[in-house]
Amino acid sequence: MTSKDCGHDDDDRKDGFRCIIGGILTLIVLVLLAIFIIWLVLRPTKPRFILQDTTIYAFNVTAPNLLTATFQVTLSSRNPNGRIGVYYERLDVYASYHNQQITLPTRLPFTYQGHKDITIWSPFLYGNSVPIAPYLGMSLQQDQNAGLVLMNIKINGRVKWKVGTWISGKYHFNANCPSYITFGNKGNSNNPNAFNFGAAAVKIQQSSSCQVDVAI
Structure with a gap:
C-alpha cells in the first residue's frame, strides 16, 4: 500500500466521522423540534x-x-x-x-x-x-x-x-x-x-x- 492510499483512507475515515456527527446533530434537532411542536399544540399548564x-x-x-x-x-x-x-x-x-x-x-x-x-x-x-x-x-x-x-x-x-x-x-x-x-x-x-x-x-x-x- 502506498502513502497515497493511506492518505485516501484517512480522508474516508474523516468523512465517515463527519457523517456520523452530522447525523447525530440532525437527530437532536429533529427531536427538539418535535418536542417544541408538541408543546405548541398541547400548551401544558400546571394544575x-x-x-x-x-x-x-x-x-x-x-x-x-x-x-x-x-x-x-x-x-x-x-x-x-x-x-x-x-x-x-x-x-x-x-x-x-x-x-x-x-x-x-x-x-x-x-x-x-x-x-x-x-x-x-x-x-x-x-x-x-x-x-x-x-x-x-x-x-x-x-x-x-x-x-x-x-x-x-x-x-x-x-x-x-x-x-x-x-x-x-x-x-x-x-x-x-x-x-x-x-x-x-x-x-x-x-x-x-x-x-x-x-x-x-x-x-x-x-x-x-x-x-x-x-x-x-
Missing part, C-alpha cells in the same frame, strides 16, 4: 389548587414545647389543560406553622383528572403533642393576642401526564396553600370566624390560591 376552607378541631400548645392540632381542609384542584390528563400519585398533605411541620402527612387517594376536570379532597390532618421549637409556642401566643394565625397547607408527591394513550414519567409536585385563621372571643358578632383554642370545631371559608410547582 390549579385552591384551599376552599379549613375546619379547626384543635390547635393548642399542650406543654411549653408540644403542639396538638387537628384540622380538616377542603382542597380543590382543576386541570386547565384541554388535551392533557393528570395522574396524581402519592400526594401527601400536612400543615406547617412557621416552616415547621405540625401534623402527620395524610395520603390523598390515587386520582386521575381528565381534561378541564375538577377534583375535591377533604382530608383530616392530625398532630398529637408534636414537639416544636421553643420560640413557636411564644409565636403562637403572640398570634393569638394579635387575633390572626398564618398556617400553610402543603402538598408533596408525584404526578404523571397523559396524552392519548401515552403516559409520561413521574414529576415532582409541590403545592403551598396559605391558611389565614382569625380567632378571639367565641361568639364575637364583629368576627363570625372568631374562636378560642380548645373551643368547638370552627369552619373558616378561605378560597386561598395555592402556589404550585411541577419539576422533573
Whole structure:
C-alpha cells in the first residue's frame, strides 16, 4: 500500500466521522423540534389548587414545647389543560406553622383528572403533642393576642401526564396553600370566624390560591 492510499483512507475515515456527527446533530434537532411542536399544540399548564376552607378541631400548645392540632381542609384542584390528563400519585398533605411541620402527612387517594376536570379532597390532618421549637409556642401566643394565625397547607408527591394513550414519567409536585385563621372571643358578632383554642370545631371559608410547582 502506498502513502497515497493511506492518505485516501484517512480522508474516508474523516468523512465517515463527519457523517456520523452530522447525523447525530440532525437527530437532536429533529427531536427538539418535535418536542417544541408538541408543546405548541398541547400548551401544558400546571394544575390549579385552591384551599376552599379549613375546619379547626384543635390547635393548642399542650406543654411549653408540644403542639396538638387537628384540622380538616377542603382542597380543590382543576386541570386547565384541554388535551392533557393528570395522574396524581402519592400526594401527601400536612400543615406547617412557621416552616415547621405540625401534623402527620395524610395520603390523598390515587386520582386521575381528565381534561378541564375538577377534583375535591377533604382530608383530616392530625398532630398529637408534636414537639416544636421553643420560640413557636411564644409565636403562637403572640398570634393569638394579635387575633390572626398564618398556617400553610402543603402538598408533596408525584404526578404523571397523559396524552392519548401515552403516559409520561413521574414529576415532582409541590403545592403551598396559605391558611389565614382569625380567632378571639367565641361568639364575637364583629368576627363570625372568631374562636378560642380548645373551643368547638370552627369552619373558616378561605378560597386561598395555592402556589404550585411541577419539576422533573
